[in-house]
Amino acid sequence: MTPADERQSGPRPLVLAAGIVAIEFAAAVTGFVASTLLPVVTGELAAQNALALLIAGSTLGLFVALPLASRVLHRLGAHGTLTLGMCAYLGGLALAATARTAWMFAVGQFSTGLASGLLAVFGVGSAIRHLDERLRLRVVAASSAMWILPALAGPAATLGLERLVGWRWTLLVPVPFVLFGRLLVVRAVRAEPPAPAAHRPLGRTLLIPLGAAGVVLSSGWWPLVIVGAGTALVGMVAVLPAGTARLQRGTPAALGAMTLFAVGYFGADSLITVLLTAGYRVSLGEAAIILSAAPLGWAVTSLLLTRFTGTHFPATGLSMTALGTTVLAADLAAGRSFVVALVAWTVAGIGVGFAYPGLYVRATTAGTSGFTATELATAVITAECTGQLLGRAVGGALSSAGDDGGLFASYLVFGAVLVASVIAAGRTSADEQGQPPPLPAPG
Structure with missing residues (x-):
């Protein structure tokens, strides 16, 4: 079967597209729930002096995942990467939801950010392999639209739910959407052998999360911001x-x-x-x-x-x-x-x-x-x-x-x-x- 035949065969492309859009919707819900709950979490964990730590966790996890994603996909293949990503996501949310300290919450958010990076690379890579240009164009447009409802209704709904069940249970709201998207993607993507890939030098690519850490943990001190941004830029050129x-x-x-x-x-x-x-x-x-x-x-x-x-x-x-x-x-x-x-x-x-x-x-x-x-x-x-x-x-x-x-x-x-x-x-x-x-x- 040629690549073009594979992209067009049966309902799989549409199922894959729906799965990618569902995961994007889950990412939007996750982002707005976390940002809306931040003041509540800060007060609950007495983390007023560690606000940058709470915010930085998911961002740093994402940047760590990017240079490692190709290596993970090469070693584990499609289903293995999906499984690892889901375990890291669910484990991170559970850790954040049960956190008693700012550091524990940040580690949980780091794990969810790491999972988001792996799932994002996998989803985009699957779209490139299996969807033609016109369908990919629509997937990108639909993914952008997935941020509308969470942006409009997310903050109010999150605060209302937090009053009913508390911030710890509210933090778990995105889980069903992620599981649904993951199910669709698994159904759409066959077990594929790991693809050979030319890996970039790991040391230089890890400059991205190192520089990102300097920016997000700088607390507004601009010399560290500039150094961190420059370091991330050097790492980006390597990727x-x-x-x-x-x-x-x-x-x-x-x-x-x-x-x-x-x-x-x-x-x-x-x-x-x-x-x-x-x-x-x-x-x-x-x-x-x-x-x-x-x-x-x-x-x-x-x-x-x-x-x-x-x-x-x-x-x-x-x-x-x-x-x-x-x-x-x-x-x-x-x-x-x-x-x-x-x-x-x-x-x-x-x-x-x-x-x-x-x-x-x-x-x-x-x-x-x-x-x-x-x-x-x-x-x-x-x-x-x-x-x-x-x-x-x-x-x-x-x-x-x-x-x-x-x-x-x-x-x-x-x-x-x-x-x-x-x-x-x-x-x-x-x-x-x-x-x-x-x-x-x-x-």
């Missing part, structure tokens, strides 16, 4: 395919564009609440309206685009996101209009909806480069997650230089980085005519 830093045409340029996009957009997103409350002087209620506009614009646009046209416009969408981010900086310096901020941030989110699904598919399509599915999965997740980390680090360092001046500089830098992502996105075609690259061979 990403050769040619990414030079924006070599095709998959490397797509991965470079994904990294730049993550730095610019998620960096801006990490400071948007501060920008609105400290810079625009609006209330938290008014800020919430603007905060919800971008993710809603992202999710709805990507769903409509793939549903009705199946076409993706990375460069066009990234241009809109760059424009919206830059307008925020200009308006902060000139007018500070609530309406302008709302429109600008909405346009930024809509731009991501135009760009993200297509950019993600191009970054996970091997073309003639010979990258394996696991290498591409690890690379795209590393590019996005490390880009987010670098964006938060840059924004935190710049914004600490002064109230309005630091915020203005941050958003100018994020806008410039997004412009660079537009240039990189223009090089994502596999050839000079701009035709989409051929589908990848199984990894």
Whole structure:
């Protein structure tokens, strides 16, 4: 059976797609439950002086998983990796839910982050091997939409449940969704022999979690933030395919564009609440309206685009996101209009909806480069997650230089980085005519 036949045979591709989307929904629920419960957990564990530790656990687990994922998949195969990921996830949640100290809670969160990284690499790798480009495009769009309901209803529902059964039981809410997604994926993916993979040097790749630890545990001390971000960047270069830093045409340029996009957009997103409350002087209620506009614009646009046209416009969408981010900086310096901020941030989110699904598919399509599915999965997740980390680090360092001046500089830098992502996105075609690259061979 050829790769194309395997992708199209029977209901397996649709079952796999549903499983990946279900796991993404579980990840969204997990994130919002954990963030909503954080103040309660902090008070219960008397961890006011260890807040960074509570927050860092899952993030560090994710970054540790990324350089190890290809080795785990090679040794354990598909079902073994899924089993290990599920055991680490359930064990971590159980440990966090029964924690009596901040360190115990952090270790539990570290285990769930580690599991999330393994499951993410496995899920993306399976999608590359078994789903054609059009279906992958829809999976990415649907996965983005999975964050809408948790974002809108998650905090209120979590707090209500916490009052009924306590924070420890509430922390276990995502488990059924994860188990359901895992069941679908297992049914869809046959037992596959471990694929050969060219592993990157482990020492250099582990610089990513080392640098991430410096950023998330810095407590705002900007010299450590800068050193940590630089260390993570060196590790990221070791993980990403050769040619990414030079924006070599095709998959490397797509991965470079994904990294730049993550730095610019998620960096801006990490400071948007501060920008609105400290810079625009609006209330938290008014800020919430603007905060919800971008993710809603992202999710709805990507769903409509793939549903009705199946076409993706990375460069066009990234241009809109760059424009919206830059307008925020200009308006902060000139007018500070609530309406302008709302429109600008909405346009930024809509731009991501135009760009993200297509950019993600191009970054996970091997073309003639010979990258394996696991290498591409690890690379795209590393590019996005490390880009987010670098964006938060840059924004935190710049914004600490002064109230309005630091915020203005941050958003100018994020806008410039997004412009660079537009240039990189223009090089994502596999050839000079701009035709989409051929589908990848199984990894």
